[in-house]
Amino acid sequence: MVTPVSFAKDGSPDMTTPTSLSLKKIYSGKVRDLYEIDDKRMLMVATDRLSAFDVILDEPIPEKGKILTSISNFWFDKLAGVVPNHFTGDKVEDVVSAAELPLVEGRAVVAKRLKPVAVEAIVRGYIVGSGWKEYQKSGTVCGIQLPAGLKEASKLPAPIFTPSTKAAVGDHDENISFEQCQAIIGAELAEKVRDTAIALYSAAVEYAATRGIIIADTKFEFGLDEDGTLTLMDEVLTPDSSRFWPAESYAEGSNPPSFDKQFVRDWLESTGWNKQAPAPTVPADVAQKTADKYREALTKLTA
Numbered sequence: 001m002v003t004p005v006s007f008a009k010d011g012s013p014d015m016t017t018p019t020s021l022s023l024k025k026i027y028s029g030k031v032r033d034l035y036e037i038d039d040k041r042m043l044m045v046a047t048d049r050l051s052a053f054d055v056i057l058d059e060p061i062p063e064k065g066k067i068l069t070s071i072s073n074f075w076f077d078k079l080a081g082v083v084p085n086h087f088t089g090d091k092v093e094d095v096v097s098a099a100e101l102p103l104v105e106g107r108a109v110v111a112k113r114l115k116p117v118a119v120e121a122i123v124r125g126y127i128v129g130s131g132w133k134e135y136q137k138s139g140t141v142c143g144i145q146l147p148a149g150l151k152e153a154s155k156l157p158a159p160i161f162t163p164s165t166k167a168a169v170g171d172h173d174e175n176i177s178f179e180q181c182q183a184i185i186g187a188e189l190a191e192k193v194r195d196t197a198i199a200l201y202s203a204a205v206e207y208a209a210t211r212g213i214i215i216a217d218t219k220f221e222f223g224l225d226e227d228g229t230l231t232l233m234d235e236v237l238t239p240d241s242s243r244f245w246p247a248e249s250y251a252e253g254s255n256p257p258s259f260d261k262q263f264v265r266d267w268l269e270s271t272g273w274n275k276q277a278p279a280p281t282v283p284a285d286v287a288q289k290t291a292d293k294y295r296e297a298l299t300k301l302t303a
């Protein structure tokens, strides 16, 4: 049956609510819905939901799931030489019926069902946001001692690995030290995750520079396959998981404008919202402007 849980007023599937396919749903995250194909494979569907400050907004961001999927697919392909990824090689149309295909087209991928590595692999090349706040107080970021005299948005001498816990829906991820990361996933795996995340970030930064984009920081997720091989999964270097700055407006000492989620975050902050659900209703023009920012990131990176 082709029954999205609800429809937007114009009759198109409302992607803020979970998609509904005849495949069995195994998980509904803040942004993505996962469906079982068999015990080894799943369909990962990116919806138009947007989560900000860990609260899911009620209003969809038009086409966001498709844009995120295009950006991730681009990076998975580009970075395939650095680390294996979760793609099985199957096409979506091989596992979804023709009747249901329009519900997921352009926003779904067929992925290996991996055992998630229980930390978020964050890499920072610039000091900004929560990192900048911590540095001003203590001269450190996530416990890592940094040189004195850095300004807001300064480039770090080398990219740093600043892992966080993986929170359940409704909870906030928490920054942890490398030692805590080792305690959670094991010393050897922690080193592999750190080195791989930094290698991925460095390769991406080099490419993005050719497109006039600075990647200030990003978050990767990894899983282990049946053989225990470290595998890149989830989404890669999207505006949801990264801070992208236009190189031409970058200047040390101030937080540059970005092509990412920061736009809608700034709008939410301007309303005086206490960051507890429910979020304020996002006006249509803010939702559209947010979609434009996501699209701009896709175009700049890949066009």
Ligand SMILES: Nc1ncnc2c1ncn2[C@@H]1O[C@H](COP(=O)(O)OP(=O)(O)OP(=O)(O)O)[C@@H](O)[C@H]1O
Pocket: 027, 028, 029, 030, 031, 032, 033, 034, 044, 051, 086, 111, 112, 113, 114, 115, 116, 169, 221, 223, 233, 234, 235
């Ligand atoms: N190949 C994979 N195998 C197993 N789990 C995966 C794979 N790819 C992604 N995932 C998991 O699927 C979920 C995707 O959902 P979503 O991106 O909405 O995540 P979330 O954890 O709710 O939110 P956030 O991205 O803010 O952490 C995540 O829990 C992610 O770890």
Ligand SMILES: [Mg+2]
Pocket: 029, 031, 234
């Ligand atoms: Mg996620």
